Amino acid sequence: MYKFLKLIFNLFIKLKNWITFYFRQFFYFIYPNMINLVRKRIIFQTFPNINQFTLGEGSGIVEIGKDCSFGYKMGGFHRRGSIEIQAHIKMQ
Numbered sequence: 001m002y003k004f005l006k007l008i009f010n011l012f013i014k015l016k017n018w019i020t021f022y023f024r025q026f027f028y029f030i031y032p033n034m035i036n037l038v039r040k041r042i043i044f045q046t047f048p049n050i051n052q053f054t055l056g057e058g059s060g061i062v063e064i065g066k067d068c069s070f071g072y073k074m075g076g077f078h079r080r081g082s083i084e085i086q087a088h089i090k091m092q
Contacts, residue, residue, distance in 0.1 A: 028053045041087065044068070053082035060087030
């Protein structure tokens with residue numbers, strides 16, 4: 001009985017972690033940057049690890065490399081705990 005309860009508990013914890021991870025990815029990065037992602041102003045090789053609300057601003061293009069991570073889980077609360085990426089076009 002103990003092994004069965006432990007199995008159920010571990011499955012519940014894994015499900016909770018999976019939901020938390022994808023919730024954070026969607027509401028901290030994809031949803032606020034939807035326009036920039038559609039217009040290809042934010043380009044990434046592999047999906048970055050997002051720990052804080054991340055907002056892309058500006059009219060330039062941001063290229064995010066492989067294994068990139070934004071924010072720290074216990075980060076500060078400047079701008080309500082968010083990260084702002086500002087991309088500007090180079091003037092010649």
